[in-house]
Amino acid sequence: MQRIATISDVAHLAGVSVATASKALNGKDQVRAETRQRVLEAAEQLSFKPNPAARSLLGGPTRTVGLLTSDSVGRFGIPVMLGAEDAFGAGEMAVLLCDARGDSIREQHYIRTLLARRVDGIIVVGESTDSRPSISRDLGVPVVYAYGPSDDPGDVSFVPDDLEGSRTAIKHLVTLGRRRIAHVTGLATYQAARERAEGAAAALADAGLEPGPVFWGQWSQRWGRQAAAMVLHADPEIDAVFCGSDQIAAGFVEAARERGRRIPEDIAVVGYDNWEVLAAESRPPLTTIDPNLEVLGRTAAQHLFAAIDGRATPGVHRMPVQLVIRDST
Amino acid sequence: MQRIATISDVAHLAGVSVATASKALNGKDQVRAETRQRVLEAAEQLSFKPNPAARSLLGGPTRTVGLLTSDSVGRFGIPVMLGAEDAFGAGEMAVLLCDARGDSIREQHYIRTLLARRVDGIIVVGESTDSRPSISRDLGVPVVYAYGPSDDPGDVSFVPDDLEGSRTAIKHLVTLGRRRIAHVTGLATYQAARERAEGAAAALADAGLEPGPVFWGQWSQRWGRQAAAMVLHADPEIDAVFCGSDQIAAGFVEAARERGRRIPEDIAVVGYDNWEVLAAESRPPLTTIDPNLEVLGRTAAQHLFAAIDGRATPGVHRMPVQLVIRDST
DNA sequence: TACATTTCCGAAAACCTTTTCAGTTTTTCG
DNA sequence: CGAAAAACTGAAAAGGTTTTCGGAAATGTA
Structure with a gap:
C-alpha cells in the first residue's frame, strides 16, 4: 500500500500549482477547461481523495452527522437509523453512530463528543413515540428527532401517524x-x-x-x-x-x-x-x-440536510403509515 | 452558544505557551506539576476538547473506526454492531456507520469513503455465519470480521461457536x-x-x-x-x-x-x-x-484495538455460546 | 564564584486544503 | 498595433494541534 496522495502530488503531476489544482477539483470557474481536464486526470490516476481533516480545519462543513439512539431493544430505532443512514450515505455524508442505551449520562457524553468532532447536525432516534427532553438548546448545530419527538415544539420531529x-x-x-x-x-x-x-x-x-x-x-x-x-x-x-x-x-x-x-x-x-x-x-x-420506519428515518435525514442549509421545518411531523392486508381480515 | 475553545485559549488563560499547554494536556513529562495543574484547570474551565481534525492532520490516529454492515434484515448484525459500538464508545473512539445492504458496489464505495476519512480500522459485520470475501488486502488499515468470517484465514474473524x-x-x-x-x-x-x-x-x-x-x-x-x-x-x-x-x-x-x-x-x-x-x-x-452476539461484537472491537496497535490475532475465533433454560425442556 | 547539569518553557515547523489577491498571460476591440 | 479587458495562474495565509529543538532558568558540583 502506497502513501496516500495529497493535492500537491496531483498538482505536481498535472504541472500546475496547488491552488489551481484545488480550483479545478472543486469546480471553481477560474481555470481553463483544458487545465482542469489535466488536473482531473492526474487526480484520477493517483486516486486522490481530499483529506477531510484538512478540509474541516478550514471551518467548512465536516460532512459528518451524529446518529444518537437510545434504543436498547432495537425494534423501532434500528429501521429508522438505517433509513437515515441510507439517505446520508447516498450522498457524501458520514454517520457517526452513538448508542446511549437509554442512559442520559452517556447521552450527554456522546453529545459532547459529537460537538468536539464538529458534526454538521445530529439526528436523535427514540425508542418509543413518547416525547423526550430536547437537546437542541444552545447546541450550535441543527437537531432532528425521529420516532420519539422532542418535548420542545420548536424542534423538528418526525413520528409515525x-x-x-x-x-x-x-x-x-x-x-x-x-x-x-x-x-x-x-x-x-x-x-x-x-x-x-x-x-x-x-x-x-x-x-x-x-x-x-x-x-x-x-x-x-x-x-x-x-x-x-x-x-x-x-x-x-x-x-x-x-x-x-x-x-x-x-x-x-x-x-x-x-x-x-x-x-x-x-x-x-x-x-x-x-x-x-x-x-x-x-x-x-x-x-x-x-409504520414505514425506514421512510421515516430517511425523511428525517433529508430534513436534517435542509436544517443544515438553514431551512429548518419546526414542529412535529406525522408521517403516513400503511395498511398491509394479509389473511386475518 | 459561545465560540469553541482552542488550545491557545487554554494556554492564554493558564499564562503559558501553546506548546506547554499541549504537553500538559497530553501528559508529557516536560512540564512542572504546578504548571500542568494550571493548564488542566484552564482547560476544564473552558471545557476544552481538542479538535480531532487538527489532530489527525498531523498523521496521528483519527480515533475513528468504520463499521461496515451488510445486514439488511438486522436480526444478527445489529446486536454485534451495538456490542462493538459499546466497546469503542466507552473509550474515545468514534464509529462511522455504513450499511452496504448486501450490495458489493455499495460496499466498495463505503470502503473508499472510510479510507478517505482515514479511519484507524474497520469492523465488518456479516449477516450470516457464512464466510465472505476478504476486503483486507492492501487496505492499509486493520480489519476484523464479526459474525460472518472472512474467507482468508490470515484475517481476524469472530464467529459464534x-x-x-x-x-x-x-x-x-x-x-x-x-x-x-x-x-x-x-x-x-x-x-x-x-x-x-x-x-x-x-x-x-x-x-x-x-x-x-x-x-x-x-x-x-x-x-x-x-x-x-x-x-x-x-x-x-x-x-x-x-x-x-x-x-x-x-x-x-x-x-x-x-x-x-x-x-x-x-x-x-x-x-x-x-x-x-x-x-x-x-x-x-x-x-x-x-449466541451472545453483543459479547461477540464487543470482543471483535477489542481485538480491532489490538490490531491497530499492531497486535493482530489472525484466524477464525469461535466465541462461546450459552444455554438458556426455559420451560420447553 | 564559575561551571556543568538538569529541568522547564516557548518559537516554529509540519500536517493538507481552500481562498484571497496580486501578478501574468491571453484575448478583444478600436 | 496598442491598449484595455478578460482569463488564468500561483504565492501565501489560515485553520488547531503536536513535536522538535534551542534557549533560559534553576539546581548541583568543584
Whole structure:
C-alpha cells in the first residue's frame, strides 16, 4: 500500500500549482477547461481523495452527522437509523453512530463528543413515540428527532401517524362489514397506546358505530392471549378486534383459534407495526399497519440536510403509515 | 452558544505557551506539576476538547473506526454492531456507520469513503455465519470480521461457536434422559445449519446414542410446524427435538401441542438464537442457545484495538455460546 | 564564584486544503 | 498595433494541534 496522495502530488503531476489544482477539483470557474481536464486526470490516476481533516480545519462543513439512539431493544430505532443512514450515505455524508442505551449520562457524553468532532447536525432516534427532553438548546448545530419527538415544539420531529394508522385499521374493518370492534392494546402510559386508541374511537364514531370495549395491558403476546379470553367472554357479538401491536395480535389469534373461533370468518383481527417475523408467520398471517420506519428515518435525514442549509421545518411531523392486508381480515 | 475553545485559549488563560499547554494536556513529562495543574484547570474551565481534525492532520490516529454492515434484515448484525459500538464508545473512539445492504458496489464505495476519512480500522459485520470475501488486502488499515468470517484465514474473524452450541444443546437433552433426538433445521446451504447439525451428531455419538433423524428446511416458523407433523409421524419414539433456530422451534412446539403432545413431558424442545420475542413468548417458553452476539461484537472491537496497535490475532475465533433454560425442556 | 547539569518553557515547523489577491498571460476591440 | 479587458495562474495565509529543538532558568558540583 502506497502513501496516500495529497493535492500537491496531483498538482505536481498535472504541472500546475496547488491552488489551481484545488480550483479545478472543486469546480471553481477560474481555470481553463483544458487545465482542469489535466488536473482531473492526474487526480484520477493517483486516486486522490481530499483529506477531510484538512478540509474541516478550514471551518467548512465536516460532512459528518451524529446518529444518537437510545434504543436498547432495537425494534423501532434500528429501521429508522438505517433509513437515515441510507439517505446520508447516498450522498457524501458520514454517520457517526452513538448508542446511549437509554442512559442520559452517556447521552450527554456522546453529545459532547459529537460537538468536539464538529458534526454538521445530529439526528436523535427514540425508542418509543413518547416525547423526550430536547437537546437542541444552545447546541450550535441543527437537531432532528425521529420516532420519539422532542418535548420542545420548536424542534423538528418526525413520528409515525398513529392516529391515522388506527383510523385506517378501523375503516378497513368497517368496510368489511364488521360492526362490533374491540381494541386490545398496551400500557396507557405509552403515547402510542393512547393515540391508537384515540384514533380507533374517532373512526368508530365517524362510521356511526358505538365505541367498542378497550382492553389495556402489556405489549406482549401473553397479554394478547389473556385478552382473547376476556374479549370473547365479555361480548360474544364482537366480530373484529383491533390490536395495538402485532405481538398482542399474534397472541390473540392464537388463543382465539384455540377456543374454536375462526379467523377471520368469526373475528377479523388487525395488528400494528408490521413486525414481519410475527405478522407474516402468524396463523393466519396478520393484516397490520406498517409504520414505514425506514421512510421515516430517511425523511428525517433529508430534513436534517435542509436544517443544515438553514431551512429548518419546526414542529412535529406525522408521517403516513400503511395498511398491509394479509389473511386475518 | 459561545465560540469553541482552542488550545491557545487554554494556554492564554493558564499564562503559558501553546506548546506547554499541549504537553500538559497530553501528559508529557516536560512540564512542572504546578504548571500542568494550571493548564488542566484552564482547560476544564473552558471545557476544552481538542479538535480531532487538527489532530489527525498531523498523521496521528483519527480515533475513528468504520463499521461496515451488510445486514439488511438486522436480526444478527445489529446486536454485534451495538456490542462493538459499546466497546469503542466507552473509550474515545468514534464509529462511522455504513450499511452496504448486501450490495458489493455499495460496499466498495463505503470502503473508499472510510479510507478517505482515514479511519484507524474497520469492523465488518456479516449477516450470516457464512464466510465472505476478504476486503483486507492492501487496505492499509486493520480489519476484523464479526459474525460472518472472512474467507482468508490470515484475517481476524469472530464467529459464534455453533459446534459447541449444538453439543451443549444435545448434552442438555441427554442429561434430562432423552434418548431419541431429532434435529429440525434450516437450509443446508447455510454454514450455520451444517455446523449445528454436525455438532449435534457428534454429541449424540459421544453419548453413545444413535444418530437421530435430521430434517432440513427453511428458517421459518412455518417449516417448524410442517416438520412437527413429519417428525411425529416418522418415529413415535422421539422424545426430544433440537431445532436449528427459535423460529423453527416456535413453530414446532405450536404444532406439536396442537397434536396433543405435551412439551416438555412428551417431547423436549431446544431452540437456537435466543430471539427473545419468540423464545420467551412461545408456549411453553423455549430453552435455547444464546449466541451472545453483543459479547461477540464487543470482543471483535477489542481485538480491532489490538490490531491497530499492531497486535493482530489472525484466524477464525469461535466465541462461546450459552444455554438458556426455559420451560420447553 | 564559575561551571556543568538538569529541568522547564516557548518559537516554529509540519500536517493538507481552500481562498484571497496580486501578478501574468491571453484575448478583444478600436 | 496598442491598449484595455478578460482569463488564468500561483504565492501565501489560515485553520488547531503536536513535536522538535534551542534557549533560559534553576539546581548541583568543584
